[in-house]
Amino acid sequence: MKNNKIKIKSSNLNVHYGEKQALFDVDLDIYDKEVTALIGPSGCGKSTFIRCINRMNDVIDICKVEGSITIDDEEIIDKNLDVVGLREKIGMVFQKPNPFPKSIYDNISYGPTIHGLAENKTDMDEIVENSLKKAALWNEVKDRLNEAGTGLSGGQQQRLCIARAISVNPQVILMDEPCSALDPIATAKIEELIDELKKSYTIVIVTHSMSQAVRVSQRTGFFHLGKIIEVDTTEKIFKNPGNKMTQDYITGRFG
Amino acid sequence: MNIIILLLVTIFSYLSFLYGRSRIRKITSTQSIKINALPNYYGYYLALWCALPALIILLFWSIFEPAIIKYLISQTLIQNDLNYSSEQLNLLYQKIRSLYEGNFSGTLTEEIKIGVKNYENLQTIAQNSKIVLLLSTFIAAISYGIFRISKNNKARHDVEKILTGLLFVCSLVAILTTMGIIFSLLFESLKFFSAINIFDFLFGMNWSPQRAFVSDASAITALEYENLKGAFGSVPLFAGTAFIALIAMLVAVPIGLFSGIYMAEYASSKVRKYSKPIIEILAGIPTVVYGFFAALTVGPFFRELGEKLNLEVSSESALAAGLVMGVMIIPYVSSLSDDVINAVPQSLRDGSYAIGATKSETIKNVVIPAALPGIVGSVLLAVSRAIGETMIVVMAAGLAANLTINPLESTTTITTQIVMLLIGDQEFDSPKTQSAFALGLTLFFATLILNYIALRFVKKYREKYE
Numbered sequence: 001m002k003n004n005k006i007k008i009k010s011s012n013l014n015v016h017y018g019e020k021q022a023l024f025d026v027d028l029d030i031y032d033k034e035v036t037a038l039i040g041p042s043g044c045g046k047s048t049f050i051r052c053i054n055r056m057n058d059v060i061d062i063c064k065v066e067g068s069i070t071i072d073d074e075e076i077i078d079k080n081l082d083v084v085g086l087r088e089k090i091g092m093v094f095q096k097p098n099p100f101p102k103s104i105y106d107n108i109s110y111g112p113t114i115h116g117l118a119e120n121k122t123d124m125d126e127i128v129e130n131s132l133k134k135a136a137l138w139n140e141v142k143d144r145l146n147e148a149g150t151g152l153s154g155g156q157q158q159r160l161c162i163a164r165a166i167s168v169n170p171q172v173i174l175m176d177e178p179c180s181a182l183d184p185i186a187t188a189k190i191e192e193l194i195d196e197l198k199k200s201y202t203i204v205i206v207t208h209s210m211s212q213a214v215r216v217s218q219r220t221g222f223f224h225l226g227k228i229i230e231v232d233t234t235e236k237i238f239k240n241p242g243n244k245m246t247q248d249y250i251t252g253r254f255g
Numbered sequence: 256m257n258i259i260i261l262l263l264v265t266i267f268s269y270l271s272f273l274y275g276r277s278r279i280r281k282i283t284s285t286q287s288i289k290i291n292a293l294p295n296y297y298g299y300y301l302a303l304w305c306a307l308p309a310l311i312i313l314l315f316w317s318i319f320e321p322a323i324i325k326y327l328i329s330q331t332l333i334q335n336d337l338n339y340s341s342e343q344l345n346l347l348y349q350k351i352r353s354l355y356e357g358n359f360s361g362t363l364t365e366e367i368k369i370g371v372k373n374y375e376n377l378q379t380i381a382q383n384s385k386i387v388l389l390l391s392t393f394i395a396a397i398s399y400g401i402f403r404i405s406k407n408n409k410a411r412h413d414v415e416k417i418l419t420g421l422l423f424v425c426s427l428v429a430i431l432t433t434m435g436i437i438f439s440l441l442f443e444s445l446k447f448f449s450a451i452n453i454f455d456f457l458f459g460m461n462w463s464p465q466r467a468f469v470s471d472a473s474a475i476t477a478l479e480y481e482n483l484k485g486a487f488g489s490v491p492l493f494a495g496t497a498f499i500a501l502i503a504m505l506v507a508v509p510i511g512l513f514s515g516i517y518m519a520e521y522a523s524s525k526v527r528k529y530s531k532p533i534i535e536i537l538a539g540i541p542t543v544v545y546g547f548f549a550a551l552t553v554g555p556f557f558r559e560l561g562e563k564l565n566l567e568v569s570s571e572s573a574l575a576a577g578l579v580m581g582v583m584i585i586p587y588v589s590s591l592s593d594d595v596i597n598a599v600p601q602s603l604r605d606g607s608y609a610i611g612a613t614k615s616e617t618i619k620n621v622v623i624p625a626a627l628p629g630i631v632g633s634v635l636l637a638v639s640r641a642i643g644e645t646m647i648v649v650m651a652a653g654l655a656a657n658l659t660i661n662p663l664e665s666t667t668t669i670t671t672q673i674v675m676l677l678i679g680d681q682e683f684d685s686p687k688t689q690s691a692f693a694l695g696l697t698l699f700f701a702t703l704i705l706n707y708i709a710l711r712f713v714k715k716y717r718e719k720y721e
Contacts, residue, residue, distance in 0.1 A: 056609060061523070087611035094609075098602040101625050110620065111610040161606070168610060 007032040007172065007202045008053060013067035013077075015048055015057070022048045024226045026067075030172075030219075035194060035203045037213035037234065040223035041254065046206040049223070050174045053204065054090040055083045071172070088115055090172045091165030096181050097157035099149035099164070104141050107149040107160055108132065111168040127167055135163035136193050155186025162193065166201075173197065175205040179212065191216050210250055214238055222246045256382070257317065260389065264309050268302040271397060275301030278404055292411035300410040303417050304400030308392045316385055324377050331373055335366065440699065443692035450686045451487050456693060459488020462656035464676060464687045487690050489697065491656040495666040496698075499577045499652060500641035502662060506581025507637055511588025512630065518589065519596035520618055531593070538586040542646040549579035549651030561663065569653065574662040576652035580644055584637045591636065595629025596622060628713040635709045639702050645670040669698050 008030040015023040023045045030036045038046040048057070055076065057063040069076050076086055088111075099107050108128045109118075118124040128145070132138040137159040141152070149160050158178055165173055175194075179187040194203060194216045207213050213220050214234060221231040222243075230243045241247045248254055276298035283290045328351065329344050339347070351370040353359045355378075404410070448456070463486050514534065518527055554575040561568030599622050607617040623630070645668075653665030654675060676691040683689075 054609060056605065059605070059608060084611045084613060087609060092609035094602060094605060096602060098600075098606040100603060100606065100621055110607070110612075114610070114612050114616055114620075164606070164610060 005032040006030070008069065008071050008204075009073075010049075010052075010069045011067060013049070013052065013065070013069060015045070015052065015066075016064045017060070018062040022226050023052075026226075026228050028221055028228055028231060030202065030204055032202050033198060033200070034219060035198050035205060035217040036219045036221065037217035038204065038206045038221050038223060039208075039210065039213050039249070040229075041249070042208075044223040045226040046223050047176050048226075050092075050176060050204055050206055052077070053172070053174055054087050054092055055081070056092065058083060084115075088168050089170055090174060091168065091170035092174045093158070093161050093165055093176065093178045095177045097154060097161050099152070099157050099160050101148065101150055103146045104132075104149045104152070104160065105145040107164055108167050111164060115168055117168065131163040131167040134166050134197070135159045136189065136196070137163055153186070155182050155189060158182060158186070158190060159193065162190075162197075166197075170201065172202045172204065175203065177206050177208060180208065187212075210238070222249060224249070257313065260309075260313060264306050264313075267393070268306040271305040271400070272298035272302040275299075275400070275404055278401070279410075282405060291409050296410040296414050297404050299414045300408075301397070301400045301404060303414065304396045305393065307417070308396040309389055312389060312392055313385075316388075320381055320385075324374070324381065327377055328370060328373060332366070332370065437699070440692050440696045443689055444696045446684075447686055447689035447693045450689070451483060455484050456487050456489055456690075457697070458490060459485065460490050460658060461485050461488045462491045462672070464672075464690055483686060487686070489669075489694065491658040492667065492669045492672055492694065493697075493701075494658055495573070495652075495656065496642055496668040496670075498660065498662075498666060499573050499580065499648060499668055500638060502573060502577025503580035503584055503641040503644075504634070504638060506578055507584035507588050507641075508634055510581075511585045511633075511637070512592050514585070515589040515592030515596060516618060516623075518593045520614065520622070531590070534586050534589055536586075537583065538590070540583070542583065542644065543650075545579050545583050546646045546650035549575050549647050553579055554651055557663070566663065568663045569665040571651060571653035571665040572663050573652055573659075573666045576648050577662070579651060580641055580647050583644070583647070584640055587640060588633050588637050591633030592626070592630050595626045595633070598629070599625045631709055631713050635706065638705065642668075642698070642702060643670060645674060649674060669694050 006029045008028075010026055010028045013023055013026040013028075014021065026045075026049060028049070038049065040046050051057045052065055052069060053071075053076075057065060065077055067077060071086075071089070075081075100110065102110070105128055108131050109124050112118050112124060112127050118127055129138060129142075132141065137156060140156060141147075141160075149157065152160060158181075162173070162178075179190050182190065191212065194205065197203060198218075205213075205216065217234045219231065220234045220237040222229045222237065222241075222245075224245060230237065230241060230246045232242070236242075237246060238250055241250065276294045278301075279290060279294050279297040282288075325348055328348055332344060332347055333339060347367070347370065350359065350361065350367055351374050354363075354367060354371050355374050403413075466486055518531055518534075522530065550571070554570050554572060557572055557575055558568045558570045603621050603625060604617055607621045612620070648668045648671045652667060652671070654667050654671065655665050656667050656672070657664055659666060673691045673694050676688060676694075681688045
């Protein structure tokens, strides 16, 4: 199964936080309906990179992004771009589960309400149900949709956040170490879910766990000190890396 | 004298700190035993033994000495003449004291001269015995301390225990003072309510204590009571208080809250750095200055504006007082809501932005609900400031207890009336004066109930984000 459609293309991407440069000339292609894992030691720029894709770095005053990222050949590093529309297209799941302090139902309906996706209550109920089903959470919470989202367990909260991201029908889902705050069982559930989600969404996942990258991803990019060292199919990266540094990192010699 | 003692106690405590520290070092080094706590703790331990007993004795001595000397002097005076009343004794004692202090004026009698000699004697005795007592306590305490240290006691444990005790005493003082205030209010109010029916007070529509004359407060005649009954209706005061506070909140809550939101969410760090202190300066202006501003600038401004529009505006209006009070309260609301909004975790905002919400949508739907308990708290603080504020109202809203909802008329508040009732020479057994305590007590209960309701509200609607 060879997939050749490029969904996201970054070229010559440079990012500065004030004086400090975080990314150097990053060129990276992300293919449609695949899971791309980004690995590398802490502080190497993986998270900075994915936060460029949905322009979350705009929130940080001192952050300056130069270069180009296109999604379906459409430039997004552009002052005049409407980030609201962009973020509707690109969902994000964070390191620590961050459900809103609202009911489970309101957590999901928040996005669709903002973007006006539901005409009436019945539509909204349907969106909520579908999103929760896709996030494999429906059976666990269907009887307590009005309870607080913050009352769920860590793994459930993270799946709620995934459901929240799915609720506005994105094309891409960015995941920033989604399992780092979870126990192994919850992690296994999320990984299973990612496998299922890649049928309908393009997924970019930042992870510190090499085995997770092997389990869930088709392609892997290795970052080091703000530069992309090597990108290839996951199989090649882990079995036969082209770069000495990649080899050292995946065998645990540094990182 | 006392200052010298305090100074000595400080110096000796410091010295004993040094001594205790070096002592334990010497003991442990010569006998090669394990020390039970850091050497500093032995220093603190000895310093506490040095200072505490002496300070406690000094405190009690200072409290009781004058009373005892007065009692002894009075006893000798009574021996000379058994017929003195307690007022006369008091007067004589005051004369003796002022002669002793050298600012006596009047006729010197033999009795006073003898009294002064007595007084001098007693003072010297008191002085000497104080010093002796202090010295002996000091020596006893410090020797006990050194004895304990020599045994390598558990100084850390002991110091912690003494400190816990000190902290406990401090909180006890705070609680007892509060109780004292409440009880003094309560007892005076009970006296008032024994003269005036509580329902006449709570639901009466007319407040005019100036016409409440009584010849003898312990025996109020039926005729007098009829007159009194109608004079102490507190409804106009509560209405006035609530009305002015409402005007103030209408100014302070929107402006304060929105400026707080701007400071926390929109302002760049540079703007924030300069504008936040400027707003907080408002909180540092004495209320009497606001009073000037209200009475001399805002009040006349509204009156002139009203004249041009053919409206009758009193120069002392509820509107002027309420507006200025609102301005005074703005920094409380803005600064506190700024703080609570800042405390909302960034991850919640990120979650909202990531799904495509704009800044204002995020603030409205995520940040404000999460910060709501704190915001309600700040508004509540502002309300109690508004209800308790006196000076602005005295100067700008007038003293007439009108029952009105026209903001252009003059009106008055509870606190203003309490001031009016208690300034000047007052007989403390007339219902007129006692009504001030009843007003204070009612105000106290009103704010208590307000706080309780707000607390319940916050508990019910809070969106917990932890």
